[in-house]
Amino acid sequence: MALLDIRFKSLELGRNVSITAIIPVDYIDYFNKVNRSLNPPFKTLYLLNGIYGDSSEWITHTNIKVLAEVNNLCVIMPSGENSFYRNQGEGRNYSNFIGQELLTITRNMFNLSRKREDTFIGGYSMGGYGALYNGLKYHHNFSKIVGLSPALIFDHSSNNSNKPSSLFSLSFLENCFGSLENMDINEFNPEYLLKNLITNDKNVPDIYLSCAEDDEDLINPTRKFKEILEKNKEKVNYSYCEGRGGHNWKYWDNQLESIINWIVK
Incomplete structure (x- = not known):
């Protein structure tokens, strides 16, 4: 498994950016003297970090x-930079970067599949929101979305206005999303x-949604999103886990x- 730290110029972000990439090219079985990596082009997961994090977090904290390696899956990990993976003006078009430019650059850089059915997006917390948002926005590019403890914080911000963390302050939320009025x-x-895609009979990516029972700030909005998926289960394939x-x-x-x-099956 090749583990790479990469820097390149981004048009959408107007500067050099860094990503971490896992490329499944050397899954070596030394006993039988064989490389068990599958031939490219590779299926690819674009994996997003949470707030205050960067592209190295998934490597540092998980078994990704x-x-x-054992699933012959390429994983591309950009840095979200507290952006919620949304466009925020010239030189900060994070949504365009995640949903379009990053796919083009990494596909040109590596031998990645260009098929929608082989392209996935996921993340945790802020990255969970970013995966849901960009996965649905660019539904023609991604076939599966993973939302781990997604930070759907605008949905319950009024209940957390007195919390000291900037994650829940009104000014922080409005900086990320603009006015919180009419969020529906x-x-x-x-x-x-999601509702717009269903109404217009568009292809909705499969969705894996998960949140911990003790995640007091995010479990209720996650359950609310799950209820919408359940009401539309004839048009949306989804899996839900709560532990x-x-x-x-x-x-x-x-x-x-x-x-x-779930991704590679």
Whole structure:
């Protein structure tokens, strides 16, 4: 398994950017003297980090490298930079970068499949929101979405306005999403995007949704999103998992093997 730290110029972000990549080219069985890596082009998971994190987090805190290797899955990990993976003006078009430019550049850089059915997006917390948002926005590019403890924080911000963390302050939320009024009809809301795709009979990516029971800030909005999926289960294929744990790497890492199996099946 090749593990690469890569830097390149991004037009959408207007500067050099860094990504971490796992490329399944050397799954070596030394006993039988054979490389068990499958021939490219590779299926690819674009995996997003949470707030305050960067492209190295998944490698540092989880078993993603081993799981990618045994499943011959390429994993591309950009840095979200507290952007919620949304366009935020010239030189900060994170959504365009994640949903379009990053795919083009990495496909040109490596021998990755260009097929929708081989291209997936996932993330945790802020990255879980970013995966749902961009996976639905660019539904023609991604066939599967993984939302781990997705930060659908605009959905319950009024209940957390007194919390000291900037994650829940009104000014932080408005900086990320603009006005929190009329979020039910705002394209930044994955619920709105999902309903719009269903209404217009578009291809909805399969969705894997998971949150810990003890994740007090995010479990209720995650359950609400799950209810929408359940109401539309004839048009949306989804899997839902809710287990013991909190908003932490132990929970997310424990989920990862099931998630990778769901992705590559």
